[in-house]
Amino acid sequence: MGDEEKYVLSIDLGTSGSKMAIVSVHGDVIDFDFEAVPLKLLPKGGAEQDPHDWWNAIIATSKRLLARGAVPAEDIVAVCASTQWSGTVAVDKDGKPLMNALIWMDMRGEKYVQQATGGPIKIEGYDPLKLLKWIRMTGGAPSLSGKDPVGHILFIKNEFPEVYAKTYKFLEPLDYINLCLTGRFAASFNSIALHWATDNRDLKNIAYNEKLLKMNGMEHDKLPDLKQSIDILGPLKKEVATELGLREDVQVVMGCPDIPAAAVGSGAVGDYEGHLYIGTSSWIVAHVPFKKADLLHTIASIPSAIPDKYFMINEQETAGGVLTFLKDNILYHQDELLREAAEPDIYKVFDKIAANVPPGSNKVIFTPWLNGEKTPVDDNTVRACLFNLSLENTREDIIRAFLEGVAFNQRWALTYVEKFMGRPMNPIHMVGGGAASDIWCQIHADVLNRTIKQVEDPIQTNARGSAFIAAVGLGYMTFDDIPQYIKIRNIFEPNPDNRGIYDDLYEAYLEIYKKNKSIHKKLNSIQ
Secondary structure: OOHHHOEEEEEEEOOOEEEEEEEEOOOOEEEEEEEEOOOEEEHHHEEEEOHHHHHHHHHHHHHHHHHOOOOOHHHEEEEEEEEOOOOEEEEOOOOOEOOOEEOOOOOOOHHHHHHHHOOOOOEOOEOHHHHHHHHHHHOOOOOOOOOOHHHHHHHHHHHOHHHHHHOOEEEOHHHHHHHHHHOOOOEEOOOOHHHOOEEOOOOOOOEEOHHHHHHHOOOHHHOOOEEOOOOEEEEOOHHHHHHHOOOOOOEEEEEEEHHHHHHHHOOOOOEOOEEEEEOOOEEEEEEEOOOOEEHHHOEEEEEOOOOOOEEEEOOEOOOOHHHHHHHHHHHOOOOHHHHHHOOOOHHHHHHHHHHOOOOOHHHOEEEOOEOEEOOOOOEOOOOOEEEOOOOOOOHHHHHHHHHHHHHHHHHHHHHHHHHHHOOOOOOEEEEOHHHHOHHHHHHHHHHHOOOEEEEOOHHHHHHHHHHHHHHHHOOOOOHHHHHHHOOEEEEEOOOHHHHHHHHHHHHHHHHHHHHHHHHHHHHHOOO
């Protein structure tokens, strides 16, 4: 059979749930399915999900997808996952979770990270000697917010010592899903990167470093062995293959977390070629030919899913999630009568409304910091606000302001991303669920003053990236082949008529942060 008849079962496990897709080895999405997964928000910055919910959703969506028979099951040659990143699952020797997973939003380890990173003298919260070691070896350093696995593991170690003692391995979400698929404990060079415990100076020889582990308060034995994203982890477990109706020789390729998967699936795989992703959270990312860090703005270059490349990582806390908040917490909430009266796809309704509001939302500004921010400021206490409302403003102004506020935050981040790269990022591939909105693409083009290329079928970017990674791992293609398989649905150019209003509002946006951060800190510091 020809290569075009081979397919990958791609897993895209996000915070909202499991998206499963059947994707050809050349990146064509044949069919997909989705199932939501609950999120548990707890006092003092806790954010957890049940790993069993992840796995059950993956099995349920896979079975529904395969039952539809879009392709013959015998033509599926691999399973490959991308998942949410910067989470922690504590498992025993049998691979069973000992507690809920702490996900990327969980900030309860903040004080323990700050104890680990501090010293007699501090620079921006870090002991300078420790900071130099982290940057020199890893390209970054633990987030002071506690939202990465360093904070999670230290939180468990200090507040759940009985769980810590029973833990055989601490796994990223990706590595837990791969364990469920194969029964094998492993992490990829990029899934482990946010543990800030690996020496990444030589991409051909990435390994844990004992000095880094000691600084982080981690034990080597409690972390998994390391592999490349394109490595074949092994065949599906027999019981999984049987339940899904797949051949037992279907291979599981290691895969990677969501951000590096999107970097591949966006088609922007060359150095300095950038993509902007809008899902629940958001990021602006590009592959770069160097390893360095900008800790003031939480930007670092770390190992990519492409084995011989670094990529520049940064993440903004809440992007598409603000529209979910708008829908569930403001416009409809628990009023089922209103919910039933709404159109089935409320996000398309938002698009229609926003398109009829003038650029600048009649000078209403929304700041999207519903759960603090990571990039370009690492600030747990900053919060969202609607600024400059008057009696003349309408619900329509607010809806467009939500879309524009996310774009202003992207512009803020892009300023430092471009300084990090040493050049402008133009054009930018736009992907993720938010990129399905034409009006949001145009808003980003106008606010950023950059050409936006809307990738076709953008919500499947991570699944497409996983399929490409599997295809490379199995020898069907190379990473250099990827751009020819990426389709651009539309190109959005900045409208010069909107330059003035967006420049003015962006300056005001920055002032809102600067002049209110002390108030936010007073109101929202974790006691």
